[in-house]
Amino acid sequence: MEKFEITILGCGAALPTPHHFCSSQVVNIREKLFMIDCAEGVQTQLRRSRLHFNRINNIFISHLHGDHCLGLIGLISTFALLGRTATLDIWGPAPLIDVFQPQISFFCNNLTYKVNLHEIDTKSREVIYEDRTVTVETIPLKHRMPCCGFLFREKKLMRHIRRDVINAYNIPTCYINNIKAGMDYTLPDGEVIPNESMTTPADPVRSYAYCSDTMFKPSNAEQLTDVTLLYHESTFMEKDKVLSKKTYHSTTVEAAEMAKLANAGQLMIGHFSARYEDENLLLEECRHVFPDTILANENLKISI
Amino acid sequence: MEKFEITILGCGAALPTPHHFCSSQVVNIREKLFMIDCAEGVQTQLRRSRLHFNRINNIFISHLHGDHCLGLIGLISTFALLGRTATLDIWGPAPLIDVFQPQISFFCNNLTYKVNLHEIDTKSREVIYEDRTVTVETIPLKHRMPCCGFLFREKKLMRHIRRDVINAYNIPTCYINNIKAGMDYTLPDGEVIPNESMTTPADPVRSYAYCSDTMFKPSNAEQLTDVTLLYHESTFMEKDKVLSKKTYHSTTVEAAEMAKLANAGQLMIGHFSARYEDENLLLEECRHVFPDTILANENLKISI
Numbered sequence: 332m333e334k335f336e337i338t339i340l341g342c343g344a345a346l347p348t349p350h351h352f353c354s355s356q357v358v359n360i361r362e363k364l365f366m367i368d369c370a371e372g373v374q375t376q377l378r379r380s381r382l383h384f385n386r387i388n389n390i391f392i393s394h395l396h397g398d399h400c401l402g403l404i405g406l407i408s409t410f411a412l413l414g415r416t417a418t419l420d421i422w423g424p425a426p427l428i429d430v431f432q433p434q435i436s437f438f439c440n441n442l443t444y445k446v447n448l449h450e451i452d453t454k455s456r457e458v459i460y461e462d463r464t465v466t467v468e469t470i471p472l473k474h475r476m477p478c479c480g481f482l483f484r485e486k487k488l489m490r491h492i493r494r495d496v497i498n499a500y501n502i503p504t505c506y507i508n509n510i511k512a513g514m515d516y517t518l519p520d521g522e523v524i525p526n527e528s529m530t531t532p533a534d535p536v537r538s539y540a541y542c543s544d545t546m547f548k549p550s551n552a553e554q555l556t557d558v559t560l561l562y563h564e565s566t567f568m569e570k571d572k573v574l575s576k577k578t579y580h581s582t583t584v585e586a587a588e589m590a591k592l593a594n595a596g597q598l599m600i601g602h603f604s605a606r607y608e609d610e611n612l613l614l615e616e617c618r619h620v621f622p623d624t625i626l627a628n629e630n631l632k633i634s635i
Numbered sequence: 636m637e638k639f640e641i642t643i644l645g646c647g648a649a650l651p652t653p654h655h656f657c658s659s660q661v662v663n664i665r666e667k668l669f670m671i672d673c674a675e676g677v678q679t680q681l682r683r684s685r686l687h688f689n690r691i692n693n694i695f696i697s698h699l700h701g702d703h704c705l706g707l708i709g710l711i712s713t714f715a716l717l718g719r720t721a722t723l724d725i726w727g728p729a730p731l732i733d734v735f736q737p738q739i740s741f742f743c744n745n746l747t748y749k750v751n752l753h754e755i756d757t758k759s760r761e762v763i764y765e766d767r768t769v770t771v772e773t774i775p776l777k778h779r780m781p782c783c784g785f786l787f788r789e790k791k792l793m794r795h796i797r798r799d800v801i802n803a804y805n806i807p808t809c810y811i812n813n814i815k816a817g818m819d820y821t822l823p824d825g826e827v828i829p830n831e832s833m834t835t836p837a838d839p840v841r842s843y844a845y846c847s848d849t850m851f852k853p854s855n856a857e858q859l860t861d862v863t864l865l866y867h868e869s870t871f872m873e874k875d876k877v878l879s880k881k882t883y884h885s886t887t888v889e890a891a892e893m894a895k896l897a898n899a900g901q902l903m904i905g906h907f908s909a910r911y912e913d914e915n916l917l918l919e920e921c922r923h924v925f926p927d928t929i930l931a932n933e934n935l936k937i938s939i
Binding site (some may be wrong): 345346347348349352371372374375378379395396397398401402404405408409412413426430433434437438439 | 650651657699709737738
């Protein structure tokens with residue numbers, strides 16, 4: 332299977348602690364790196380991860396709370412010091428441009444590459460990025476300020492060629508892509524070789540959803556249906572539900588409910604409040620509702 | 636001796652690396668904490684240092700390059716999350732206010748305490764802070780943008796009381812402070828007890844100078860005369876002098892020359908370029924000129 336790997340650079344809420352950096356992740360899809368959120372300390376964490384800085388061409392910012400974006404200016408500046416030439420696209424809710432363009436102009440005034448800031452609508456589902464293999468959709472979230480998640484979805488994959496059959500019928504190379512796409516092949520004598528005998532099924536399409544920060548928003552389940560891995564914030568335990576509501580965050584059980592409603596393959600919880608010493612208690616609460624749950628943690632890499 | 640301790644939180648140049656954070660230090664003078672520069676990652680380093688965040692009431696920013704101030708907004712925000720109520724004074728060259736006030740307004744909009752931004756003149760020597768025990772003076776530096784260092788100088792200390800003599804003459808407590816300050820004491824019978832017999836000399840006045848970032852600026856030697864500890868940037872080795880001049884930095888030998896000219900007690904070098912794998916080579920170059928030189932390093936605490 333082609334690479335589809337998530338690296339957690341930080342998964343703590345609000346402020347860096349001895350246990351957690353603030354929110355940042357990298358999604359590696361076939362060696363293209365997509366960053367989600369960009370908290371302070373992200374450069375240190377990127378180095379630890381051994382990911383290649385320069386393969387990050389797109390950064391998706393969920394919202395403009397400091398614990399999700401204060402690493403941005405340092406990273407942009409470091410890219411320049413490392414001689415970057417490729418354009419960097421940064422996506423986030425308004426006022427992304429008003430907040431960051433003046434800082435880029437001031438702190439990164441000798442950039443060796445172009446930075447494009449794109450403001451996104453956090454109220455609607457929209458494909459904001461697309462290439463040959465993946466789309467990135469916004470997921471409308473509900474937080475104290477405009478905020479959205481991101482859904483990375485592989486495009487429909489090609490069927491696998493059965494080389495033995497292709498060779499047996501002596502089918503010319505120029506037909507291979509059409510056959511991978513599902514077409515039958517007609518031999519010079521008129522005999523039709525059905526696609527199923529020349530190919531095996533494509534790998535299942537995989538997807539990854541990042542939902543942080545947000546209150547429980549069950550109406551998102553439809554968009555997230557059958558997502559392979561759901562990262563959902565779980566800032567609080569169930570006993571702190573009142574505080575959770577007040578601060579527009581989710582509890583363990585709500586994150587797990589969301590995974591259940593969406594029929595997710597797996598749930599990863601994160602954005603942990605610093606008040607909990609033992610995060611296994613959060614994990615247990617989730618697993619009662621949605622057994623296949625794991626805890627995010629710094630430097631965790633997970634392939635889907 | 637009362638506490639006068641410097642903690643290095645970061646001493647690398649330009650960008651964080653696996654070896655160094657960028658520039659930040661804390662000067663602890665009798666449990667009052669003064670921060671100098673405030674780079675990204677400063678919170679993580681503060682926690683490692685076990686210094687009390689909340690005792691920092693003054694932050695001195697040398698200049699507005701990102702590697703000296705990009706940790707500021709995160710720190711201000713974290714102070715609020717930790718329930719700070721004490722006013723925080725931040726000092727730095729213009730356009731400190733234009734650059735940081737909008738960020739404070741946006742990212743730290745629910746502050747539980749007051750932040751005062753003070754713009755300082757980097758061209759002149761000026762006492763910008765003073766309390767009962769210490770003054771902080773600006774040191775005009777020469778860099779690619781307005782930049783100044785900071786000279787922390789203990790005020791003249793009091794002489795130490797000889798308790799045995801005070802008791803022998805039965806001198807009332809209300810005279811003690813005057814005697815510490817140097818006054819003689821006249822007994823009821825008219826006999827004068829000279830101050831020297833009631834006291835021992837005050838501890839020598841100590842001072843700490845932070846000079847980063849800067850080209851070699853020998854004219855600063857007079858201001859720095861007899862400084863107890865001089866922190867001087869030494870971004871480059873002598874072989875990279877051309878690059879050093881071009882980027883308005885100092886070499887090892889220049890830092891050491893500065894210590895020699897100022898008759899410093901000790902030299903600590905820092906702001907190391909990431910290009911050098913073995914910083915002991917920088918240390919050796921300095922020691923040829925000024926033997927009592929040490930390397931800054933993360934988490935180093937040095938008492939003077």
